[in-house]
Amino acid sequence: MKDIVEIARKRYTTKHYNPDKKLTPEQMGAIKELLRLAPSSVNSQPWHFIIAATPKSKARIAKAMEGLFAFNKTRVLDAAAVVIFCARTQMDDSYLQHLTDKEREDGRFSGNEEIEEAGYKGRKFFVDIHRKTLKDLPEWAARQTYLNIGAFLLGAAAMGLDATPIEGFDPAILEQEFGFAKQHLAGICLAAVGHRAAHDGNATRPKSRLDPAELFTEI
């Protein structure tokens, strides 16, 4: 097994991609599984992913990289694929039922209706904290979705792929292009994935992180 810390040490934010190197169908399949398998609070899976892997579809995303965000444009156009991480802005009871139905289908309850009912109620309890008490459901969903991005970045590196998390885009233009709001989604972050260009200077730049003494308090 590859040393996970070594993978975390070696992964880095790719600034320049080799536009000629695509993902194999196996790599694309593995990427989708990584996105699908990420954990989320009460298994709410409050996300959706737009995957662009053609010049035309990547150009749609790159429209959101004009002006102040132009520095990210070639990352999107040259990467083998770009993922738009969308977070749900709404979770109604029918969605909660849908999650329970899928868990039943996946064999989580072994036919035990009490366990199923308890699972549904437990999830609803946590979701209601955000729907009704804190009224921060979109933010909560976005936090879950950022966890997915973290898992994705490490997973892509473990697969030997290069990646770039991208918050530098114009959200209004992305919204105009994809119409997320009417689907009760918000496009919150992007990630480019592919193969670094030979001249990508960031590949050889040393990593910089705050020292352990500053970061950890052991109690």
Ligand SMILES: Cc1cc2nc3c(=O)[nH]c(=O)nc-3n(C[C@H](O)[C@H](O)[C@H](O)COP(=O)(O)O)c2cc1C
């Ligand atoms: C949420 C998030 C958004 C980011 N947005 C951008 C971006 O728009 N463009 C970019 O080149 N790098 C972006 N980065 C990369 C960070 O600058 C980078 O992760 C950080 O400097 C640490 O370096 P490393 O990833 O090479 O270890 C982003 C990173 C994260 C986690």
